[in-house]
Amino acid sequence: MSLELETAVHPENLRRVAIEPVSRVEGHGKVTLLLDENNKVHQVRLHIVEFRGFERFIQGRPYWEVPVMVQRLCGICPVSHHLAASKALDMILGAKLTPTAEKLRRLMHYGQILQSHALHFFHLASPDLLFGFGADVATRNVVGVIAAAPEVAKKGVLLRKYGQEVIRLTAGKRVHGTGTVPGGVNKSLSVAERDLLLKDIYQMVTWSREAVQIIKGLFAQNLAAYNAFGRFRSHSMSLIRADGAMDLYHGGLRARDMDGKTLFDHFDYARYWDVITEGVKSWSYMKFPFFKSLGEEAGWYRVGPLARVANCDFIPTPLADKERVEFLAYDGGSVAGATLGYHWARMIEMLHAAESIKDLLHDDDILGSDLMAKGERQERGVGVIEAPRGTLIHHYRVNEDDQVIRANLIVSTTHNNQPMNEAIRQVARQYLDGNEVTEGLLNHIEVAIRCFDPCLSCATHALGQMPLEVELVAADGTVASRLAKGSDGTFCR
Numbered sequence: 001m002s003l004e005l006e007t008a009v010h011p012e013n014l015r016r017v018a019i020e021p022v023s024r025v026e027g028h029g030k031v032t033l034l035l036d037e038n039n040k041v042h043q044v045r046l047h048i049v050e051f052r053g054f055e056r057f058i059q060g061r062p063y064w065e066v067p068v069m070v071q072r073l074c075g076i077c078p079v080s081h082h083l084a085a086s087k088a089l090d091m092i093l094g095a096k097l098t099p100t101a102e103k104l105r106r107l108m109h110y111g112q113i114l115q116s117h118a119l120h121f122f123h124l125a126s127p128d129l130l131f132g133f134g135a136d137v138a139t140r141n142v143v144g145v146i147a148a149a150p151e152v153a154k155k156g157v158l159l160r161k162y163g164q165e166v167i168r169l170t171a172g173k174r175v176h177g178t179g180t181v182p183g184g185v186n187k188s189l190s191v192a193e194r195d196l197l198l199k200d201i202y203q204m205v206t207w208s209r210e211a212v213q214i215i216k217g218l219f220a221q222n223l224a225a226y227n228a229f230g231r232f233r234s235h236s237m238s239l240i241r242a243d244g245a246m247d248l249y250h251g252g253l254r255a256r257d258m259d260g261k262t263l264f265d266h267f268d269y270a271r272y273w274d275v276i277t278e279g280v281k282s283w284s285y286m287k288f289p290f291f292k293s294l295g296e297e298a299g300w301y302r303v304g305p306l307a308r309v310a311n312c313d314f315i316p317t318p319l320a321d322k323e324r325v326e327f328l329a330y331d332g333g334s335v336a337g338a339t340l341g342y343h344w345a346r347m348i349e350m351l352h353a354a355e356s357i358k359d360l361l362h363d364d365d366i367l368g369s370d371l372m373a374k375g376e377r378q379e380r381g382v383g384v385i386e387a388p389r390g391t392l393i394h395h396y397r398v399n400e401d402d403q404v405i406r407a408n409l410i411v412s413t414t415h416n417n418q419p420m421n422e423a424i425r426q427v428a429r430q431y432l433d434g435n436e437v438t439e440g441l442l443n444h445i446e447v448a449i450r451c452f453d454p455c456l457s458c459a460t461h462a463l464g465q466m467p468l469e470v471e472l473v474a475a476d477g478t479v480a481s482r483l484a485k486g487s488d489g490t491f492c493r
Contacts, residue, residue, distance in 0.1 A: 014034040014036055014042055014043075015034070015036075015037075016032060016033070016034055017032070017033040017034075017432070018030060018031065018032045018033075030046075031044070031045065031046055031424055031445055031449075032044070032045050033428050033432065041425070041428045041429050041432060044421065044424050044425035044428050045284075045421060046284070046417070046420050046421050046424060046449065054069075054070055054072075054073055054407070054409065055407040055408060055409060056407075058070065058404050058407055059403075059404055059405060059406070059407065060403050060404065060405075061403065061404055062402050062403060062404075063089055063092060063182065063396065063398045063402055063403070063404055064089070064181065064182055064402075066085050066089060066396065066404060066407075067081075067082050067083075067085040067086045067089065067178075067180055067181065067182070068082070068176075068178055070082075070085045070394070070409070071085075071176055072176065073409075073411070074455055075175060075176075076116060076119070076455060077112060077116055077387055077388055077389070077455065078175060078176050078177075079108055079109065079111070079112035079167055079171065079177070080109075080112060080385060080387035080388065080392055080412075081387075081392070081394070082171070082177070082179075082180055083105060083108070083109055083180060083249075083383070083385050084383040084384065084385045084387075084392050084393070084394040085383060085394050085396075086105075086180040086181065086182060086383065087250075087381075087383030087384070087385065087394070088381035088382055088383030088394045088395065088396050089182035089183075089381055089383070089396065090182060090183060090381070090383070091270065091378060091380070091381035091382060091383070092182070092377065092378050092379070092380065092381035092396065092398050093182050093183045093373075093374050093375060093377065093378075094374065094375025094376040094377060094378055095182070095183040095184070095372075095373040095374050095375050096373055096375060097183075097184060097373055098184060098368070098370045098371065098372070098373055099365045099368070099370075100185075100188055100365050100366065100367075100368035100369070100370050100371060101183075101184035101185045101370075101371050101372070101373065102249075103360055103363060103365050103366050104170055104179070104185045104188060104189070104366055104371075105170075105180055105185060105249065106249050106356070106360060107166060107170055107189075107357060107360045107361075107366060108166065108167060108170035108171055108179060108180070109248060109249050109385070110166070110248070110353040110354075110356045110357045110360070111162075111163045111164070111165075111166025111167045111170065111353075111357065112163065112167060112387075112388065113163075113248060113349060113350065113352075113353040113388055114159060114160075114162065114163035114166070114204070114208075114350055114353040114354060114357065115159070115160045115161075115162075115163025115164050115166075115167065116163070116388035116453075117305075117346050117347070117349060117350040117353070117388055118156050118159035118160040118163065118211075118350060119160050120346065120388075120450075120453045121156070121211065121215075121343060121346060121347060121350075122142075122145070122152070122153065122155075122156025122157070122159075122160075122211075123142050123156065124142075124450060124453075125343055125450055125451075125453075126142075126145050126152075126156070127139075127140045127141050127142060127144060127145055128140065128443070128447050128450070129215070129218050129343065130145060130148065130149065130218075131144060131148075133440065133443055133444050133447050134438075134440030134441075134443065134444070135440075137439055137443075140443070152214070155207045155210070155211075156211075158207070159204060159207055159208065159211075159350070162200055162201075162204050163353075165196075165197065166197060166357060169189060169193045169196070169197065170185075170187075170189070172187070181372075183372050183373050183374055184371045184372040184373055185371050185372075186371065187371070188366060188367055188368055188369060188371060189366050189367055190367070191367060194361055194366065194367065197357070197361055198361050198362075201354070201357055201358045201361060202358070204354045204357070205319070205351070205354045205355060205358060208347070208350050208351040208353075208354040209319060209351055211347045211350060211351070212323050212344070212347045212348060212350075212351055214347075215343050215344045215347050216326075216344065219330070219335060219340075219344060223331060226335070226338060226340045227331070227334050227335060227338045227340075228338075228430070229338070229339060229340050229427065229430070229447075229448070230339040230340070230423040230424070230426045230427045230430075230447075230448040230451070231337065231338055231339060231426060232339070232419070232422045232423060232426055233258040233337065234258055234300070234301060234302045234419055234422070235255060235256065235257050235258055235263070235291065235294075235299070235300070235301035235302070236255065236256055236301055236302050236303070236306075236307035236310060236311055237253060237254065237255040237256075237301050237302075237303055237307060237311070237391060237415070238253075238254060238303060238307050238308040238311045238312070238386060238390075238391060239251035239252065239253060239254075239269070239308075239384060239385075239386050239391065240252055240253070240254040240265070240266065240311065240312060240313075241312075241316070242266065243313075244312060244313030244314065245312060245313060245314050245315065245316045246308055246309070246312035246314070246315045246316065246352065247316075247386070248308075248349075248352075248353075248385070248386040249385060249386070250385075251266075252265070252266035252267050252268060252269065253266075253267040253268075253269050253272065253275070253384075253391075254266065254267070254311050255267075255275070255291060255301065256310075256311060257294075263291060263293065263294075269382060269384040269393070270382045271382075272382065272384070272393055272395075274292070275291060275292055275293070276289055276290070276291060276292065276410075277289070277290065277292050278290075278410070278414075279296045284417075286413070286414055286417050287410075287414055287417070288300065288417050288418050289301075289410060289414060289415050289417070290418075300418035300419065301415070301419070302390075302415070302416055302419040302452075303389075303390030303391045303412055303415040303416055304342065304345075304388075304389050304390035304412060304416060304452060304453070305342055305345035305346040305348070305349050305390075306336070306341050306342045306345045307390065308345070308349065308386060308390075309324055309327060309328075309336075309345040309348055309349070310328065310336050310345075312324075315348070315352050317351075317352050317355035317356055317359070318355075319351055319355055320348050320349070320351045320352035320355060323348045323351060324348055327341075327344055327345065327348060339423045339426075339448060339451045340451055342451040342452060342453070343451065346453070379397055379398060379399070380395075380396070380397050380398075381395075381396050381398075382394070382395045382396075383395075387411075387412045388412075388453065389411075389412035389413055389416070389452065389453050389454065389455060390412030390413075390415050390416060391410075391412060391415055392409075392410070392411055392412050393408075393409065393410040393411075394407075394409055395407065395408040395409070411455070412455070413452070413454040413455050416452045416454065419452070420448075420449055420452050420454060423448040423449070423451065423452075424445050424448050424449060426448075427444050427445050427447075427448045428445060430444075431444045431445075
């Protein structure tokens with residue numbers, strides 16, 4: 001289970017293909033491939049080329065500032081960091097949340113899951129799925145989706161808008177809100193706010209069901225190709241509720257190996273370091289987590305929708321659980337191991353989020369006024385949540401002066417670092433011919449990365465408009481082929 005097909009003993013004799021940066025993802029990264037004279041792929045790597053220093057510069061800050069500070073990691077999923085940090089600091093306060101506080105946090109979280117999954121599927125992934133991975137780049141984009149399937153595009157926009165409204169009413173703002181604080185939340189919903197959300201929630205459930213049918217239909221049309229695309233075997237990890245149900249807000253850690261055997265179950269995430277550690281590579285700023293019991297070479301694993309849907313015993317909302325059962329049984333269970341299966345699992349989770357929002361809106365606890373709790377002070381806290389992209393870990397130590405003295409964050413995309421490398425390696429073997437670099441070929445590799453919905457550095461201001469240049473360099477150092485994409489999306493050789 002190595003990242004590389006084989007060691008490049010004489011890399012100076014190999015040709016290098018670079019995709020820099022990867023497009024239609026949140027943040028900046030690049031892919032490099034090394035090929036020999038027979039076009040055999042010797043090495044494929046996804047490089048994360050930006051540095052994140054939050055663990056250092058929050059040191060010395062008062063702990064109560066942390067939930068607001070760390071969410072600046074991301075403009076797409078700030079709620080996830082906001083909640084994970086607050087959960088860690090709940091532990092430092094020794095606080096057991098009130099029912100109102102926990103349910104409001106869950107409502108905020110499901111709003112985040114709904115809007116993030118809608119954004120990824122309809123805006124970033126659907127152009128590839130609807131038009132084909134090698135389709136004309138002028139069509140293969142969100143504008144093309146709007147032109148070809150306006151009703152589908154509209155529903156995607158409105159699903160995301162609704163999720164953002166849930167966030168606004170629970171967190172105070174759609175992006176970088178302040179709704180959660182160590183020990184609880186700082187506001188409940190009013191009756192008028194609850195009724196505003198209730199007005200459209202049944203429509204959101206219906207549209208989420210339709211989204212599941214869209215991806216299910218695409219698999220039915222392209223089953224063999226979709227199952228084979230970037231396929232690899234992997235261990236998996238996710239949070240799980242005490243009864244084995246999917247729980248995106250809280251639970252114990254469950255890990256299974258690539259054959260489905262349980263490695264650990266209901267493990268207390270407050271001691272995650274007993275089962276997980278991180279490796280470092282010289283060519284990437286992102287670390288490489290792995291299960292300690294299996295070692296660095298064999299112990300890497302995937303997280304996120306595909307892992308969560310496959311790992312849980314059931315989903316605690318009926319419509320999503322029905323879809324989970326069909327997903328796991330489809331074509332003998334084949335799609336549950338397919339890299340493109342992430343999209344199907346993601347839509348099942350979006351349906352679960354919509355159903356969960358509906359249930360919470362009918363719970364009068366969210367209108368309550370008992371918002372804060374406290375307990376016996378601790379020096380260390382760990383908060384874990386299932387962010388849209390996968391398991392998110394926040395770990396803090398605080399001194400007697402209430403200052404943060406240590407922080408460690410393992411974000412979802414970090415867990416998926418090596419699986420993403422494996423996926424692009426498999427796609428390179430399947431589709432790279434080594435003779436001529438084409439935009440369609442490059443996009444096949446990027447499609448594999450997009451399956452994981454990675455947040456590489458949260459540089460969303462460049463989304464969809466990032467320049468790219470790829471060169472195929474022969475063994476003698478001459479440039480055999482070149483393709484460049486400008487910031488306006490046009491290609492030239």
